[in-house]
Amino acid sequence: MESKKEKTFKFVVVGGGIAGVTCVEQLSSQFPSEAVALVTAGPHIKAVTNYKQVSRRLEEFDVEEKPSSVLEDKYPNLTIIHSAVKSLRTRTHCVETADGRVFGYEKLCICSGARPKLLTQENPHVLGIRDTDSAQEFQKRLAKAKRIVVVGNGGIALELVYEVRRCEVIWAVKDKAIGNTFFDAGAAQFLIPSLEADKEQAAAPCKRQRFTTEEPAPDAAHTFTAGTWDVSTSLTVHHGSRRVSVEYLCEVEHIFTSEEFLVSSKQTPKPDTAGSWPVYVQLTNGETFGCDFVVSATGVVPNTEPFLHGNNFSLADDGGLRVDDHMMTSETDVYAAGDACSACWEHSPLWQQMRLWTQARQMGWYAGRCMAADVLSEPIDLDFCFELFSHVTKFFNYKVVLLGKFNAQGLGSDHELLVRCTKGREYVKVVLSGGRMVGAVLIGETDLEETFENLILNRMDLTAYGEELLNPDIDIEDYFD
Numbered sequence: 001m002e003s004k005k006e007k008t009f010k011f012v013v014v015g016g017g018i019a020g021v022t023c024v025e026q027l028s029s030q031f032p033s034e035a036v037a038l039v040t041a042g043p044h045i046k047a048v049t050n051y052k053q054v055s056r057r058l059e060e061f062d063v064e065e066k067p068s069s070v071l072e073d074k075y076p077n078l079t080i081i082h083s084a085v086k087s088l089r090t091r092t093h094c095v096e097t098a099d100g101r102v103f104g105y106e107k108l109c110i111c112s113g114a115r116p117k118l119l120t121q122e123n124p125h126v127l128g129i130r131d132t133d134s135a136q137e138f139q140k141r142l143a144k145a146k147r148i149v150v151v152g153n154g155g156i157a158l159e160l161v162y163e164v165r166r167c168e169v170i171w172a173v174k175d176k177a178i179g180n181t182f183f184d185a186g187a188a189q190f191l192i193p194s195l196e197a198d199k200e201q202a203a204a205p206c207k208r209q210r211f212t213t214e215e216p217a218p219d220a221a222h223t224f225t226a227g228t229w230d231v232s233t234s235l236t237v238h239h240g241s242r243r244v245s246v247e248y249l250c251e252v253e254h255i256f257t258s259e260e261f262l263v264s265s266k267q268t269p270k271p272d273t274a275g276s277w278p279v280y281v282q283l284t285n286g287e288t289f290g291c292d293f294v295v296s297a298t299g300v301v302p303n304t305e306p307f308l309h310g311n312n313f314s315l316a317d318d319g320g321l322r323v324d325d326h327m328m329t330s331e332t333d334v335y336a337a338g339d340a341c342s343a344c345w346e347h348s349p350l351w352q353q354m355r356l357w358t359q360a361r362q363m364g365w366y367a368g369r370c371m372a373a374d375v376l377s378e379p380i381d382l383d384f385c386f387e388l389f390s391h392v393t394k395f396f397n398y399k400v401v402l403l404g405k406f407n408a409q410g411l412g413s414d415h416e417l418l419v420r421c422t423k424g425r426e427y428v429k430v431v432l433s434g435g436r437m438v439g440a441v442l443i444g445e446t447d448l449e450e451t452f453e454n455l456i457l458n459r460m461d462l463t464a465y466g467e468e469l470l471n472p473d474i475d476i477e478d479y480f481d
């Protein structure tokens, strides 16, 4: 492969997603006279637009697909190679593309993203959503569908279930609450009414409660329940054009075609599913549902295959390329960022990796800076964005801010939770450990993000403030001024 090299670039970045584009922009602008290449399969790239720094650590931006020419127009030293990387030879520092070309690199960054884990391969009735094309395919099929089954409990499933109208949705989640990746069951309870109505309830009186995850809250108010969250195993909500049935604590046992289903005399469908649906889903709770198609939203798998053969990459348990605190993989001169990588440095006690746009941008940007520092033999410290996990998003039309160990991740029983909840308006949860705030979930327009971020970062002992911390009658900003 060495002899066939068409050109050698100082920097090659693979992947036109948020991580790759941010990385390549960083490198192209820092080294305007060096040759930089972006290798990406599709004609479009994902660009960060409307970037806004909400607070010290929180950032908001939109993601837009743009023609890749916008990057070449902006950076004359940048070449876009429109092909997928087929193989990588780390020993000879070159990549081969699907169209048979070979390019050399001095430093390479792999930002090839991740793809949805599919419940089953090559079943035309099972769809994974990963990009604009698959989203369009989903829309097309949804237009003709009467019922779909959504499997999964992460951000994609949450968004999808909320957005689908005029089609019945059976939502199978393996946990005892919706949105388990992002919330605890209290937040889920807060959000569930949104599936019934578009914020039609008047704001109920505010409730505050203090509890630990070990002790269930006595007389848990209907605005939230605490501790051992008790959710029935199935919930159905109907409102106008939205019909969602949630099947809790279950996974997919089997997927049948209509032919398989008909010959299988053992199956006992619900009476209304006895008709001929194109596909049938049997859940581990014993229920079987016929539907037009199944959406598999059960997490992602990092896209690493083309890079592995013949090389010696160290992989994490989730299949990502292990990277150190300089975004460097186990192979010399090869970096990785975004969904393709697994952050394997010793994390700050307030940060965890989640495969999200924010982290793809931060990692891509930091990887570019690390590659530059390496070339210039300059030292570089881990960027402060990895000090505190922070994410701002929207679920069910509510603003959602997640900070630090927002779900008490990794804290065991060594924590306490404070919750304030006003039905239909806001849900505020604070995670305290050793009297210090280590995480928070803010749903709704709480305006607390900056203060809480500061309290978390300052590591201030809040024991003396107790529940007053969430007293809605106290202006907490003034309190800590």
Ligand code: FAD
Residues within 6 Å of the ligand: 014, 015, 016, 017, 018, 019, 020, 039, 040, 041, 042, 046, 083, 084, 085, 086, 111, 112, 113, 114, 129, 130, 131, 155, 156, 303, 306, 337, 338, 339, 340, 355, 356, 357, 358, 360, 393
């Ligand atoms: P990607 O954006 O996946 O980009 C990977 C790029 O690599 C693509 O351009 C691909 O074509 C290219 N590529 C792959 N293999 C090769 C190869 N062999 N050769 C060349 N190029 C290759 N996160 C949020 O924070 N908020 C959200 O609302 C949100 N919604 C989401 C909705 C959906 C349906 C999905 C699937 C994910 C969502 N995410 C969201 C997660 C977010 O999209 C990812 O975390 C983020 O896009 C990762 O960025 P990335 O650059 O690492 O990878």
